[in-house]
Amino acid sequence: MVIQKICCLGAGYVGGPTCSVIALKCPNIKVTVCDKSVERINQWNSDKLPIYEPGLDEVVEQCRGKNLFFSTNIAKSIQEADLIFISVNTPTKTFGNGKGRAADLKYIESAARMIADLATSNKIVVEKSTVPVKAAEIIMKILRANTKPGVEYQILSNPEFLAEGTAIVDLVEAERVLIGGEDTPEGQRAVQELCWVYEHWIPAKNILTTNTWSSELSKLAANAFLAQRISSINSLSAVCEATGADVSEVARAVGRDSRIGPKFLEASIGFGGSCFQKDILNLIYLCECLNLPEVAAYWQQVVSLNDYQKTRFTRKVIESLFNTVSDKKIAVLGFSFKKNTGDTRESPAIYVSNTLLDEGAKLHIYDPKVEHDQIYYELTHPYATSEPEKVRKNIEIHDTAYSAVTGAHAIVLCTEWDEFKELDFKKIYEVMMKPAYIFDGRKILDHEALQNIGFHVQTIGKRLARSGSIRAQGSQTMP
Numbered sequence: 001m002v003i004q005k006i007c008c009l010g011a012g013y014v015g016g017p018t019c020s021v022i023a024l025k026c027p028n029i030k031v032t033v034c035d036k037s038v039e040r041i042n043q044w045n046s047d048k049l050p051i052y053e054p055g056l057d058e059v060v061e062q063c064r065g066k067n068l069f070f071s072t073n074i075a076k077s078i079q080e081a082d083l084i085f086i087s088v089n090t091p092t093k094t095f096g097n098g099k100g101r102a103a104d105l106k107y108i109e110s111a112a113r114m115i116a117d118l119a120t121s122n123k124i125v126v127e128k129s130t131v132p133v134k135a136a137e138i139i140m141k142i143l144r145a146n147t148k149p150g151v152e153y154q155i156l157s158n159p160e161f162l163a164e165g166t167a168i169v170d171l172v173e174a175e176r177v178l179i180g181g182e183d184t185p186e187g188q189r190a191v192q193e194l195c196w197v198y199e200h201w202i203p204a205k206n207i208l209t210t211n212t213w214s215s216e217l218s219k220l221a222a223n224a225f226l227a228q229r230i231s232s233i234n235s236l237s238a239v240c241e242a243t244g245a246d247v248s249e250v251a252r253a254v255g256r257d258s259r260i261g262p263k264f265l266e267a268s269i270g271f272g273g274s275c276f277q278k279d280i281l282n283l284i285y286l287c288e289c290l291n292l293p294e295v296a297a298y299w300q301q302v303v304s305l306n307d308y309q310k311t312r313f314t315r316k317v318i319e320s321l322f323n324t325v326s327d328k329k330i331a332v333l334g335f336s337f338k339k340n341t342g343d344t345r346e347s348p349a350i351y352v353s354n355t356l357l358d359e360g361a362k363l364h365i366y367d368p369k370v371e372h373d374q375i376y377y378e379l380t381h382p383y384a385t386s387e388p389e390k391v392r393k394n395i396e397i398h399d400t401a402y403s404a405v406t407g408a409h410a411i412v413l414c415t416e417w418d419e420f421k422e423l424d425f426k427k428i429y430e431v432m433m434k435p436a437y438i439f440d441g442r443k444i445l446d447h448e449a450l451q452n453i454g455f456h457v458q459t460i461g462k463r464l465a466r467s468g469s470i471r472a473q474g475s476q477t478m479p
């Protein structure tokens with residue numbers, strides 16, 4: 001079979017960009033991205049795409065209506081497709097067995113059932129979502145238990161490694177594409193057919209093939225390793241603050257060892273995003289189910305350290321402001337979980353903001369790309385608070401950093417947006433309450449210059465010479 005038509009179930013952060021790049025690089029393949037959300041599909045078909053991702057608008061503009069389509073007609077797209085990507089969300093379960101750790105596979109299951117109901121010809125079904133090991137078996141069982149006469153399925157695992165904010169470059173210049181399949185002649189043929197799609201632009205040496213279970217586990221493992229590096233450097237940031245070492249210098253020295261490497265050693269207020277925590281928790285649950293408690297405990301520590309880092313930073317803010325932020329105006333700069341995305345899932349800014357709100361602060365929030373409604377949603381939805389109206393009264397969302405900081409006692413920088421480095425801090429100092437504080441949770445500002453202006457500055461992993469932390473009498477020192 002030569003693949004002529006591809007369908008993708010799930011038009012999210014992965015399905016949208018991935019299929020747009022496939023359409024760009026494979027002009028002879030018709031790619032249809034489907035979602036059950038009419039609103040999301042309407043946005044994909046509009047001038048304002050549902051996600052902000054550098055370079056995505058240009059790719060969509062080039063292909064949409066030619067060989068790239070966004071549709072809610074799931075039945076037609078499944079029926080005509082030779083290959084179907086399942087790219088639906090796999091969130092952490094919020095109730096029942098495995099609550100708080102296991103992946104909720106209900107969307108995967110419903111996608112598999114839709115395919116089983118609607119397919120009338122042979123399909124290669126590709127698991128693109130991140131799933132626990134052996135999830136392909138669930139898809140296989142559902143499809144094969146409901147097979148119509150003459151219809152055959154091959155299930156492949158093809159996890160996605162893109163990072164938000166750099167998704168297009170990550171897809172176009174992928175370091176590796178991973179494809180896992182069944183070790184049968186039919187399974188291997190399906191693997192080769194998916195390889196052929198990627199070989200339109202990815203060098204064959206960058207395409208790795210494995211068995212299905214290795215492919216599924218490699219995705220969880222890759223995210224666990226990356227997150228582990230961040231927790232490792234963040235753990236050392238606490239040691240730096242207590243000793244006078246500088247975490248950036250430590251990272252530079254450690255990362256120079258080619259066995260360790262320099263990337264992903266940036267100390268921060270903690271990692272966020274929809275993947276790291278979810279996927280490690282998923283791995284922990286898997287280990288517990290496999291009766292491997294020591295392995296589960298090992299990975300649990302990566303998540304616990306991340307929680308500690310977020311708490312440590314927020315506590316530092318409160319303690320520095322004389323141990324009370326009640327009724328103080330605090331400017332929060334950056335709300336997305338990293339720069340160059342409008343995504344707020346598991347953003348550390350949410351934890352920081354919630355804690356400051358609990359302490360009675362008035363938050364003035366600015367982010368260059370996050371929609372105002374999204375910020376309100378994150379801070380007021382039922383899981384976040386029992387008093388949404390009260391919280392709403394204490395939040396104001398701004399269209400510029402300058403308006404957010406006017407009259408503020410402190411600036412808390414949560415996301416490393418480039419534009420924050422370019423702000424006129426002399427002008428900002430003039431309009432803030434004194435003493436004026438800056439807490440740089442991303443280590444991106446020029447701390448010495450800020451101190452020369454008059455700011456009291458605190459950051460991660462470095463005790464600044466004139467940190468100006470005036471502690472309230474009796475307040476605790478940082479552990």
Ligand code: NAD
Pocket residue numbers: 009010011012013014015034035036037040087088089090107110111114128129130131160161162163164274275
């Ligand atoms: P998302 O929430 O942005 O998108 C998922 C979409 O699937 C939603 O729009 C939802 O409406 C749709 N959907 C759910 N069930 C459906 C069904 N039966 N039919 C049609 N549409 C359906 O999620 P995402 O960030 O794109 O992540 C998708 C998967 O990819 C997850 O497993 C995630 O772990 C993995 N992943 C995400 C990233 C990332 O950076 N976001 C990177 C690598 C892997």
Ligand code: UDX
Pocket residue numbers: 160161162163164165223226230263264265266267268269270271272273274275276337338339
């Ligand atoms: C991650 C993986 O990088 C990607 O391969 C996978 O497919 C999905 O999960 P993503 O979550 O989009 O991608 O962004 P990433 O760049 O990994 O950043 C995750 C979080 O870690 C962000 O909050 C970021 O600010 C933080 N981070 C990253 C650090 O705190 N320090 C670092 O050195 C790197």
